[in-house]
Each structure stands twice: as structure tokens, then as C-alpha cells.
Amino acid sequence: MSVIIILILASLAVALTFLGGFIWAVRSGQYEDTCTPAMRVLTEDPAGAKPDPLSPKHSKKP
């Protein structure tokens, strides 16, 4: 009989993981702008093309 308890707890644990993911996504601002990311996929950048967000120190391209 206790198997149903385990199942309930397991399903709740999975659901809570997803809820955690959702809360993280909202808090990191992913729901603030839902239009621009869709445009970004149309462009393409080679790997490493983005600057380091914290230290804007890189040499100018030749």
C-alpha cells in the first residue's frame, strides 16, 4: 500500500524540479522579452563571437 505514497512523492519531486526550472527562467528575465530571441535565431554567429559580459576587454578586429 505504501507504494502509492512513494509514487506520489516521486511525482511531486519531479513536478517540483520543473517548477524550480520555471521559477529560475522567470527570475533570470526570460519572460521579459519574448520577441527578440525569436529574431536572434535568424542570425548566426561563429563560436566565441560574443564578448565576455563582465570584462569588455578584447582587441579590435583587424
Add this chain to the structure above:
Amino acid sequence: MAGEGQSPATRMLRRQNSVIESLSKAQGQSHPVRPPSARGTDACFHCGEPCPDDAFARDEKPFCCLGCQTVFSLLQENGLGQFYELNSAPGTCIRAAAAAVKWGFLDDPAVREKLLDFADERQAKVTLHLPAIHCVACVWLLENLFKLHPGIGRSLVNYTRREAAITFATDRIQLSELVALLASIGYEPELTFGEMEKPPAPLRKKSWLQIGIAAFAFGNIMLMSLPAYLGLDSLNGPWFRAIAGWLSLGLALPVVTFCASDFWRAAWWSLRQRVLTLAVPIALGLAAIYGQSLFEVLAHRGPGYCDSLTGLIFFLLCGRLFQQKTHDRLTFDRDYKGFFPLAVIRKTAAGEESVAISRLQTGDRLILRHGELLPADARLTEGEACIDYSFVTGEADPVTRTAGDHLYAGGRQIGGAIEVETIKPVAQSYLASLWNHDAFRKRRNDDLDSLTNRYSRRFTVLVVGIAFTAAAFWIFSDASRALKAFTSVLIVACPCALALAAPLTHGTAQRLLARLNIFLKNAPVIERLAGVDTIVLDKTGTLTCADARGVEFQSAECGLPSEASGRRMGARSAELSMDEAQWLASLTRHSTHPHSARIHQALGAAPLPVDGFRETPGGGIEGEISGRRILLGSRSWLERRGVACRSRGNEALPEPGEKSAPPHVGSYTCMAIDGRFRGTFVLANTLRPEVGQLLAQLGGRFELALLSGDHVHEAARFQKLFGPRATLRFNQSPAEKLDFIRALQKSGRRVMMVGDGLNDAGALKQADVGVAVVENIGAFSPASDVILDAAQLPRLAQVLKFSRQAARVVRTGFVISALYNLVGVSIAAAGLLAPIVCAVLMPVSSATVVAFSCGTTLWLGRRIFASLTQPEKISTPAPLLEPAVKLVEAA
């Protein structure tokens, strides 16, 4: 870098661009090889403007001006050539951009501090509003800004808001340099006085979290309640029921406290205001459900109603989010500060300096150049002022002032530079004083008077009455049944469906209107639109506009321009030959002066190369085309250059600034070819198309009035348009307009004000519904409830009809939900309500109302607006879709 390693998306876009190029070549050019300096209409590779010749061509690509060519070279050199692959001619024409602005004032610590989001010793972050952002290529270029300067770090574009958040190293690049760099590539940020005091954009994080958590709890509780509904829980014994009950209560707790917090707050607020709003029965219902559930679980009586409770809150939150549709690009509460620049040029002993408007003091000497705005009341000390007050007073013609004259804030100088001395602080000047009026201080409470709340007042009293009666009825025979009946009534009557009817109808209507470029500030505006019985319209800029249709050419051969003898340009006046039209079109294309732009638009001929183009601010423009020397400008300027501006009848032409008698309405621009006076362009304000039809439609149902800051010379014409009963007032100051609206309201009228400029700002604010008419969505508009694309003005009658029908849909929704409540409450009052009935009745009633509200509103909207053609400009997502649409078409 334009090599092999491109993504399919880029390749698709390239192919699409080449298809477009070949198509445009096939249509526009009969000669496959274009001879140098021949009459060509190649589109500029950067901005898409037609190019007259190969003067600025580079890498076999045509450019219309040096500015566009420079940006192209700059991007190529820095490996940003992909910009041109993402969209055809994605740039902003640099030639059309304003003259070089000094950005030095941005490094003023006080200004800097207000503009920056964040700053430390090494780096800073700034969010700039860049109105020029319009396509995928813009987003890409701005996010690769770091390639243009080593001091720039990450930049992130928000397309819907037209904003870019840029991080930069403060020791490598100054804010002023960053802004100058952006301006040089065509993305000049909008830096207005209002921008400095703008509160940060509200975040929607909390709404999303509330919905997510409510959905999570709703789903999981439903899963655990299902066995109870199906009678399966008895198989597992009483402990299962207890665990399911406790888990449900635990899951519902954050929903009741966090997710529903706004409903509690609203109910508490309305009780403190001693007004019964819909929030009160909702809060009562929620409290009753949670209390009943707690009691049942504690007393081991049942699983409670947590599933219904969380479901209810989830639906309510969804309804609220649907209604809170915001238009990120638009601002509905701007004041004069949004119109003022951030800085002006001040003259000091040492020379000229840029100074932020907030630091301006009385007695400062300012220098205003062509097109610049006077931020404070001032006295003219030097130069000849020609001030355009159209945005402040609604007067169409600019006025001439001489040294010593008093100038009001908000005027725009046209012509050469002038020097003024400020005599009042910015906040106490003529324009700003309008905002000190108490109409701007009191905040209108949309909520209290809404249809929903009028209904809910009676509803709440009724429900509480029934609950107590039922309890009193049972208390003598069966005490436990009395409690159950009491809570059941509150639970069943919880106005979920009622609370959904209005938001969904309004939300749907709002979306439908937004697709037609009619934007509502918030949903309750629909209800106020439905109640309007008087419509007050502004004249200049609202009913009339300055476009190509108002341009007339009057040859020197036929005396003074008049409506009888003047011929419209559109009809290809025989007075102006095709060649002459082409010369003028080529000349005017180089000037950004509004008159030049209108004449250019009216002529619409293919451009020719112009030699020795020169623009004299306040005078005119000149240049040599096909060997002819052409001058276009004011009469005094032409006369100073030795052209006798006399028509055949030897009558002198009136000066542009003079108040002219009808029908000579508008401004004049004179033209001379090879030193001989050729004729005059009359630039008049013309009625927008279909205005007559609109007024006829409105006149039958509404009382109409016209308020104009302009002089009375067109009174008769407008009286005919408005009908004999309408009130027409001319020479109205902004304060008089406001008072007129207030007087109408005092006599019990519900007034809609339709206006465009700052001179209407007071009236727009005071009116029950303020409608701002704008030529360009996203451009400046004064505080209002509705922002209407000028092209949609003829639809005003349909919009009003639609809003009345929407109000009727809300009322019908109330009736439906009331019927459900009636059935539910009568069972509940008998104390017979089984949980399963309760659980089914609630979602079914909500679903019916949702389907009815959305469906009916959509159907009505389609029926009203279907007969009209779709607007050409579609709101926000259009540029994103364009490439895909073109691809499909090309295929």
C-alpha cells in the same frame, strides 16, 4: 566572411535578397548596363533610397550619400558585412539624420548618473531607446556593436521596446562617445528630458510566477483529488484520504497566500474605501473555500475543495494576464518633458557649451538653430526668429518675431540661428504650467465605476444575504447543515465567471483593435468608449494634415495663388513641365526641411544628380541640375539673390509669416530657374481623406464640437462639415480647451477628445476618453487613453460602435454567469451540494463565459471591420515576418 560557412537561414535570406534585387532591376531598369551619371534609380545599398548617380558608389554598390557609404565601409572593415545579408537595404539613411549634435552634456555627472542603469569604476551599463531599430539586421548589428569599439562589451536588444542595453568599459569609452558612435551608424538614441525621470519599466516577473505556481498546484491537487471523485480512495483506507488532504492543503497554501495576494489586497482596499467591488465576493469565496477545506481535512470529513480553489485562482490570473496586454512601444502618460530635448546649447563667456535642461537657469543665454525647440519662456536677443508653435497652440503658420520679443516655451525655431535669454525656469514656463493644472494631479480611478463593479455591488449584497438567510433557516433544525449551507453559498457564488467576462471581452477587443493600429491604454477604456455621447475634435494635425495633397504650384504667369486658379500637383499642372518637376524633385531630395520633403513627395519624379547643392537655413536651397541653376526658398531670400518675385499682375506675394486671408491658407515657397522667377508652391493643410464621411457618420449619434488653436478663417468650411448644431471654437489656448471639456462634463456629458499635439494635452487628460492621433506609431504623443494611427481616423465611428457592442457582450456574460450561480446557489442553500457537482459546475460556468466572451467579441469585430481594408502597416511583429512572407512569394 561571406563564404561557405553560412547557416541555412542566412543563405535563405541571401537568396531572397537576390530575388528581390533581380525583380527590382527587371521592373525599374530597361538598360542592363547603367551608363555612368545617366538617369538612374538604383536603390542605395545601405538605406534603399534612390541614387541619382555613381558619385558615392563603392565596391560596385550604389549609395545615395556619403553618410551611407561611410557606414557601409565602417561595417565592412569591422567584419560586420553580414548586416547587409540579413535584410535588403536595412540601414537608416544618414543624409536624413539630424545635423551633428554635440553629446558632451552626456558626460555631465548629473545627467550620466540618471541615464546609467549601473556603474562602477571599470564599467557601466546603459539602456538607450533607439527608434530606428526596425528589422533583424538592426538587432544583429547592435548586438555586435563590440566589434566597432574595443570599449564596448555586451549589448542586448529588446526589439518590442526598441531598446538596447549596452555595457561599456568606462576607461575606454565615454557615454558621449558611445552615443556618438550609435548616431554615426544611424541609430540615434532618443534622449529627451522626460527620459531622465522615467521610472524603470515594470517587470512582469511576479505575474508569471503567480500563474506558474497556481498552475503547478492546480495540476497536482487535481491528480490527488481524482480518486476521491471516482470513489477510489476508499480502496486505500482512510490514511490515503488524510495524506491527500494534507498535501492538497499544503500545495494550496502558496497559491492562496502568494498567487492570490492581489485579490486580497484589492478586497481590503475596497473595504477601506467603503465601496463594494468585485474583489470582495471573490475574496469571500476564496476564504470560504480554504476555510471549509481546512475544516474538512482536520475533521477527517473529506478531501476539501483545494482543486477548485487553485483552479479558480489560476483562471482568474490567466484572465488578468490576458487583459493586461501592454504595448511596449507606446507610452500613454507622457508629458511635455517627453517632447523636450535633454540639452540645449548655452552661450558662455568661453564660448558655446551643451547644458542639460535640468540645469538651466533664468538669465541663461541660449542658441537655437533650425528645428530646435525652446525649452523655457525667453526673450529674443539676437537674430530673426520664425517660431513654429504648431505643436503647442495648434496654429499652422509660423510666426515672425524680432529682437526683444517674448517667446514661449515649446516653440520651434525655423530658419537661422537665434539667441535668446531665458526669463522663467523650465518648470514654470508657458507649456509646463498646463501640467500644474489639477486635471493632471487627480488620478482617475478606472476600476470603481466599471460595469463589473456596478453589477458586483448588488451581487455582493445579494450573495451575503442569501448565505445568512440559508444559515438562519437551517440553524434551528440542523446546526452542522447551517454551516455547510453558509459556506456552500459563498463558494458557489464566488464570481469566477463574472470576474472573467469583462477581462476576456476587453482583452479580445483590445487585441483586435491593436491589429488595426488602434491602441488602448488599458481594458476599461473600452467601457468608457461605449459610454461616450459627445465628441470634441482638434483641427490642425487631427482633421487636417500636411501631406503631398496640399501642395499646389502657382506659376508666375497667373497672378496670386488662389483656390480657383491654383492647380493641384497631382493633376500634373501644365504650368510645371515634366523636366522642371524632375529638376525640383532632385533638388528637394537633398534637404530635410519639411517644405522640401512635401514638395518632393508631391512631385514624385526620379532624381537627377545635383551639382553645388547649398542650403541656407531660413532662406532656401539651390543647386545646378542639367545645367540649370534652380533656387527654391522664401521670397526675401530670392530677392536678396536678385530675383524679382513679381507675378504678372505685379502683385506682391504675402510673406510666409503673415496672417493671410482665405483662401490663401498655408505657407509659400518661391522658385526661380536661371535667375528668373518661375512661380510659387503653396503648401496648405488639407483635410484628411474621408473626414467628411466620418463626421457625417458621427453627427447622427453624437454631439460634435471643434476646438482649434488656429484662427477663424476656416470657420464656415468646418461649420458645413460639422453640421449646424455643432459648436466650433477657434483661437483656443490649451487651458481654454481643458475648460471647455470640463464645462461639457459638468452638464452631464461624457466626452471623447480627439487631438494630436501638446496643445490638446490638457483636454485629452480631462476628457473621459482622450484619443491621440499620431502619424507614426511610436512617435511622441501626449498623455491619452487611446493612440490612433492617423490612417485609421476614418474608422473612429466603427471603433465606437464596436466598443458599445463589447459592453453588451460583457453584460450578456454577466447574465450567463448569474444563471449558473442561481442554479448553484439554490442547490447550495438547500445544503445538498455534493463536492462533485461543485467541482463540475465551477469550470463549466467559467468555460461557457470564456468561450462566449472571446467568440462573440471576435465575431463582432470581424463583422464590423471586415468590410474595411487592412492597414498597410501592421504593428510590432511585421518586420520579423516580412522575410518569410517574401520568401513564400518568391517561391
